[in-house]
Amino acid sequence: MSYFDTSSPSARRIPVTLLTGFLGSGKTTLLNQLVQQPSMSRALVIINEFGEIGLDHQLFSASTDGEQIELSNGCICCSIRTDLAKTLAEAVWRFSREGKRQFDRLIIETTGLADPAPIVHTLMSETRVARHYALDGIVTTMDAVSGSTTLDRHEEALRQAAMADMLLITKQDVASKEQLDALCHRLSAINPSATQKLLDHGRIDADALLGLGPEDMEARSADIQRWLGEASSEASVAHSPTLSPHALFASVEKAGVQAGMMPAPPRPDPNRHDDHIRAHCFVFERPIRASRLEAWLSLVTSLMGHDMLRIKGMLDIEGRDRPLVIHGVQHLFHPPVELEAWPGGERFSRLIFITRDIPRETLEMTLGDFLDN
Numbered sequence: 001m002s003y004f005d006t007s008s009p010s011a012r013r014i015p016v017t018l019l020t021g022f023l024g025s026g027k028t029t030l031l032n033q034l035v036q037q038p039s040m041s042r043a044l045v046i047i048n049e050f051g052e053i054g055l056d057h058q059l060f061s062a063s064t065d066g067e068q069i070e071l072s073n074g075c076i077c078c079s080i081r082t083d084l085a086k087t088l089a090e091a092v093w094r095f096s097r098e099g100k101r102q103f104d105r106l107i108i109e110t111t112g113l114a115d116p117a118p119i120v121h122t123l124m125s126e127t128r129v130a131r132h133y134a135l136d137g138i139v140t141t142m143d144a145v146s147g148s149t150t151l152d153r154h155e156e157a158l159r160q161a162a163m164a165d166m167l168l169i170t171k172q173d174v175a176s177k178e179q180l181d182a183l184c185h186r187l188s189a190i191n192p193s194a195t196q197k198l199l200d201h202g203r204i205d206a207d208a209l210l211g212l213g214p215e216d217m218e219a220r221s222a223d224i225q226r227w228l229g230e231a232s233s234e235a236s237v238a239h240s241p242t243l244s245p246h247a248l249f250a251s252v253e254k255a256g257v258q259a260g261m262m263p264a265p266p267r268p269d270p271n272r273h274d275d276h277i278r279a280h281c282f283v284f285e286r287p288i289r290a291s292r293l294e295a296w297l298s299l300v301t302s303l304m305g306h307d308m309l310r311i312k313g314m315l316d317i318e319g320r321d322r323p324l325v326i327h328g329v330q331h332l333f334h335p336p337v338e339l340e341a342w343p344g345g346e347r348f349s350r351l352i353f354i355t356r357d358i359p360r361e362t363l364e365m366t367l368g369d370f371l372d373n
């Protein structure tokens with residue numbers, strides 16, 4: 001029997017959960033919890049990351065043996081939509097053994113800047129995809145601390161909230177009651193039909209996220225587009241040449257992580273989402289002194305405020321053997337987490353900044369001053 005045989009009951013379409021939510025709102029944290037649970041044990045996970053150096057897939061693979069695909073050459077809602085379609089179509093045979101598919105559910109974690117509508121469109125309208133997959137639901141994480149500000153400032157967040165079947169409100173433990181109430185109230189106005197749940201560090205019964213069953217996603221998507229006042233779901237993205245290296249920092253290539261992560265020349269710029277939002281990735285080969293990095297991070301977050309959207313890092317800190325993972329979401333820094341081992345045995349620091357209207361040179365100049373002294 002072939003897995004292309006759609007007449008067979010075992011070849012029913014594969015349910016897809018679209019996991020979305022703004023930068024740093026807790027998608028990877030949730031995903032790591034979900035894949036530990038029996039109902040997700042045969043899930044294939046696709047992680048789409050913004051910027052040429054991805055960390056999420058490494059943090060995810062550190063926590064599970066499950067099958068995963070990393071897409072980091074751009075955002076699947078815009079610049080690499082065709083890559084998504086191709087990846088989905090190929091996954092059916094790529095993750096098969098002796099004619100049997102090795103996964104029976106798909107979870108797609110989008111970038112924090114993704115518009116879910118074009119992704120839904122790809123799932124439903126690309127014949128080679130729609131033949132095998134069916135949307136099971138859109139789950140959106142919302143950060144209770146920064147959620148209201150993010151909805152004010154970023155249309156992407158508004159779209160993610162508006163399209164959700166389930167809204168998972170994260171970080172209630174560090175939010176004030178006013179922040180939490182205001183966000184829940186606002187979300188009810190934006191998307192009254194979505195279920196809202198409070199999430200503590202990603203902990204939820206995975207079964208609660210299954211079968212959310214949008215009946216007519218196409219119609220709903222069109223309604224939402226109208227509601228958002230936009231005529232088309234097609235995103236247009238400006239592309240620019242890739243980053244130029246700086247003497248202070250080892251290039252990604254030198255650090256030996258080129259394979260599968262750096263874009264080939266004609267590809268869209270993976271670090272650029274639109275004319276304003278950029279990912280700036282830095283790699284350091286030598287261990288970093290914690291006190292200097294801390295001083296620098298507090299300087300840039302206080303100076304650049306809301307325009308510093310997200311900081312992620314896996315760091316080789318002087319005096320420590322294990323990697324330290326740091327997460328900054330706008331003004332909030334989460335407690336760092338020490339991993340058991342260096343993913344893939346590659347010991348070096350990587351720092352990723354997702355910014356609005358902050359040129360790379362500004363970061364390089366200040367970082368250079370701090371780390372040189």
Ligand SMILES: Nc1nc2c(ncn2[C@@H]2O[C@H](COP(=O)(O)OP(=O)(O)OP(=O)(O)O)[C@@H](O)[C@H]2O)c(=O)[nH]1
Pocket residue numbers: 021022023024025026027028029030056111112141170171172173174199200201202310312326327329334335
């Ligand atoms: N206090 C608290 N922290 C949380 C909670 N959920 C997630 N976090 C923290 O928030 C930070 C960002 O979480 P991630 O899961 O990486 O967020 P993300 O949405 O995948 O981030 P991007 O990939 O940048 O879009 C991490 O430090 C998490 O530990 C929560 O419920 N409470």
